[in-house]
Amino acid sequence: MSESMKDTVSDSKAMAAIGVLSREQAQAIVERAVKLSKADAVRVSVNSARETNLRFADNQMSTSGVTTNSTIRIQSVFGKRKASVVTNDRSDEGLQRAVQQSEALARLAPEDPEYLGELPPQTYAPVNAWSDRTADLSAEDRAKAAMTALAPARAAKDLTVAGFIICNASASAIGNSAGLFAYHRGTSANYTLTARTTDGTGSGWVGSESTDWGAIDFQSVADRAIDKARRSRNPVGIEPGRYTVIFEPEATANLVSLMGGAFQARSADEGRSAFSKAGGGSRLGEKIADERVSLISDPGDALILGSPFDGEGMPTGKQTWVQNGVLNQLAYNRFWANKQGKTATGGAQSLRMASGSDTIESMIASTTRGVLVTRLWYLRPLDARTLMYTGLTRDGTFLIENGKIARSIKNFRFNDSPLFMLNNLEGVGVAVRTAGGEGGPGVAMPPIKVRDFNFSSSSDAV
Numbered sequence: 001m002s003e004s005m006k007d008t009v010s011d012s013k014a015m016a017a018i019g020v021l022s023r024e025q026a027q028a029i030v031e032r033a034v035k036l037s038k039a040d041a042v043r044v045s046v047n048s049a050r051e052t053n054l055r056f057a058d059n060q061m062s063t064s065g066v067t068t069n070s071t072i073r074i075q076s077v078f079g080k081r082k083a084s085v086v087t088n089d090r091s092d093e094g095l096q097r098a099v100q101q102s103e104a105l106a107r108l109a110p111e112d113p114e115y116l117g118e119l120p121p122q123t124y125a126p127v128n129a130w131s132d133r134t135a136d137l138s139a140e141d142r143a144k145a146a147m148t149a150l151a152p153a154r155a156a157k158d159l160t161v162a163g164f165i166i167c168n169a170s171a172s173a174i175g176n177s178a179g180l181f182a183y184h185r186g187t188s189a190n191y192t193l194t195a196r197t198t199d200g201t202g203s204g205w206v207g208s209e210s211t212d213w214g215a216i217d218f219q220s221v222a223d224r225a226i227d228k229a230r231r232s233r234n235p236v237g238i239e240p241g242r243y244t245v246i247f248e249p250e251a252t253a254n255l256v257s258l259m260g261g262a263f264q265a266r267s268a269d270e271g272r273s274a275f276s277k278a279g280g281g282s283r284l285g286e287k288i289a290d291e292r293v294s295l296i297s298d299p300g301d302a303l304i305l306g307s308p309f310d311g312e313g314m315p316t317g318k319q320t321w322v323q324n325g326v327l328n329q330l331a332y333n334r335f336w337a338n339k340q341g342k343t344a345t346g347g348a349q350s351l352r353m354a355s356g357s358d359t360i361e362s363m364i365a366s367t368t369r370g371v372l373v374t375r376l377w378y379l380r381p382l383d384a385r386t387l388m389y390t391g392l393t394r395d396g397t398f399l400i401e402n403g404k405i406a407r408s409i410k411n412f413r414f415n416d417s418p419l420f421m422l423n424n425l426e427g428v429g430v431a432v433r434t435a436g437g438e439g440g441p442g443v444a445m446p447p448i449k450v451r452d453f454n455f456s457s458s459s460d461a462v
Contacts, residue, residue, distance in 0.1 A: 015185075018135055019068030020171050021048040023183045029072060029090060030175030036099045039076035039106060041118045042177045045311070047071050049170035050135070054142040057162035059153050061146060064139050076102040077118075080111040114335040118178040119313050129186030129305035131212040135169035137189075141213070142167075149193055149222035159226060163193040167213060174313045182309045189213040190435055193221050194395060195229035196462070202235075202408070203462045204228025205374055205395035207250060207435025211305050228374065228396040232408040237458055238399060240412060244370035244426070245453040246363045246400070252353070252445040253434040254376040255389065255418040259295065260348035262387060263321045265330035269340070274387045274419060275327060283327050290425035291325040294354035297346075303433045304350045304442030316346030352444040356428025363427040363449040365403040371455070372398040372405060375436070376414070387417045392459055411462070412455035421450040 015022045021029075026046045033044045048070035055063045075084040076099070083105035087098040142165050153161040171185040192207040206225040208216045247255075267273040268282035275283045298318040299306040310316055312334070320328050329345070337344035364372065374396035382388040393411045400406065427449035434443050 015135075015171070018169060019048065019050045019070070020135070020169050020185065021046065021070060021173070022171070023173070026171065026173035026183055027175065027181055029095070030173065030181060032092070033072070033074055033095055033099055034175065034177050036096050037076060037103070037177060039078055039103050039177075041077040042099070042102075043075040043077075043118055043312075044175050045073040045075075046173040047073075047170065049168060052137050052139075052142065052167045054139070054146055054165045055163070056146050056150060059150055059160050061143065061150070064142060072098065074098050074102045076106040077115070078103075078106050080113065080115045081106050081109045082112055082115060083109045116334050116338060118176040119180050121179045122182065122309070122313060122315050124182055124308040124315050125300060125317065127184065127186075127299050127305055127308050129184070129211050130169075131187045131189075131214075134167050134187035134189050134211065134213040137167050137213060145191070145216075145218045148218040149195070149225070152222065152226060153195065156226075158198050159195055159229060160198060161193060161195045161222075161225070163191065166190050172307060174309065174311070176313065180313045182313050184307045184309065186305060186307070187211050189216055191216055191218065191221060192435055193225045195222075195225040197229055197233045199233065201462065202229045202231070202233030203395045204230075204232060205250075209433050209435040231405075232396045232398070235397070235408040235410045235462075237410045240455045240457050242452040242454050244367055244400075244449065244451045246360060246367065246370060246372045246427075246447065246449045248360065248372070248374050248447050249429075249432050249445045250375040250434050250436055251373045251393075252448050253436060253443045254379060254391070255416075255421065256295075256353060256445055257351050257443045258379070258389065259321075259387065259418050260297070260351045262384075263329075263331050263348050265332045265340070265342070266336040268330055269336075272384065274385055274417075275330065276385070282330060284330065286327055287325050288327045288419060289322060289325045289422035292354075292356055292425055292428050293322055293325050293422050294320065295322040296320050296352050296354070297348045297350050298352070299350065301350065301352055301442075301444070303431065303444040304352060306350045306442050310346050310349065314344060314346055316349055319345060319348065321348065350442040353431055353446055354428075355430045355446050358427040358429045358447075358449070360429060360447045363429070363447065364400055364405065366427070367400045367449070368402060370400040370449075371409070371412075371453075372396075372400055382415065387419050388415065389417065390415050390456075392461070394461075411459040413457045413459055414454055415456045416454045421448075421453060424450045424452050426451055
């Protein structure tokens with residue numbers, strides 16, 4: 001046996017030990033299901049995952065667990081009638097039952113006029129998003145990481161901390177009766193920590209995420225969250241209004257990442273989008289943001305490392321949605337691309353904003369009067385045509401005066417749009433992977449400084 005074959009066998013055994021299917025295992029399931037099918041076409045999606053987690057609150061560890069799961073989705077098609085069945089029974093009997101059920105349902109389903117058939121074999125750029133250290137994490141590893149926050153909080157007496165460590169190892173595969181097969185595996189380690197003062201007035205939040213557990217600096221996360229909690233105690237209220245605002249990376253991500261779902265060519269062409277042109281068509285080629293803004297989806301981005309294919313098996317290469325402030329492209333699914341005579345693309349499964357050279361410290365130093373925001377939460381859409389959202393600041397909001405942080409202030413509700421704020425840009429820092437998604441699609445955002453951000457009302461919540 002060659003060395004490469006030995007490595008593959010060893011790798012497959014290691015993955016099986018943690019409950020994640022190897023490429024060979026996933027492909028065998030697809031081939032079995034396709035062979036059992038009597039439909040005109042069949043698509044099989046196979047997903048498997050192992051999640052390890054630890055929660056702590058009120059300075060005590062509360063839960064620690066490991067879950068494994070695998071699912072098989074079988075979509076059967078007769079003409080343009082299609083239906084899907086999901087099972088986690090990988091036995092021959094379970095697979096055959098799922099195939100037969102999906103076929104029975106498909107015969108009863110209404111026709112889907114937008115179904116274009118199954119994709120033939122595709123070519124995918126390899127993305128190495130796997131870390132053995134993250135995949136095979138022990139309970140002891142998680143407990144040691146949690147103690148970097150728990151130990152100082154217990155010793156301090158004026159603090160209480162709560163946090164969540166969640167690590168995922170997963171594999172996804174898709175295959176069909178037209179010969180397509182795609183496989184991707186990846187890991188993610190996500191850590192979020194909230195520190196609060198025991199008097200109930202101060203709160204600090206910090207998060208970190210990476211494919212590699214070893215890349216997370218747990219001590220730094222704890223130190224920063226505790227420092228922010230203490231500095232934010234006893235906040236004072238100031239009047240709502242339009243302020244110069246410095247957003248830490250998580251706060252930037254909270255708003256700007258919402259643009260990812262809006263880069264749809266169909267909604268723009270049909271007049272339902274912020275990227276629709278008055279009178280018809282889209283705003284492609286128009287300036288929609290400050291020239292320092294570029295927004296990119298790239299599964300091979302070292303900060304994100306996402307899947308190189310979507311749910312149909314369509315390759316998802318690098319997509320530049322906004323380039324130097326100009327709307328550069330929109331996402332076309334297969335149906336809309338076929339109708340409009342365009343090339344189908346993948347959607348924004350991840351999103352990164354290009355870095356600048358500013359730092360949070362330099363942005364604060366250049367601000368006469370403004371607000372520093374740690375993160376946003378409870379965001380809700382108000383208007384799809386302008387991407388207007390409302391939400392609240394949280395876990396550390398500070399007033400800046402004469403280039404320095406003057407005091408902590410009470411939280412605000414805001415009504416504003418990521419499009420508006422990216423047109424009012426005054427500073428851009430270095431993009432980092434943000435942690436709010438807890439293992440969801442990767443987002444990498446920089447700290448930014450914007451003018452005239454609209455805080456519509458105040459909030460007494462800490």
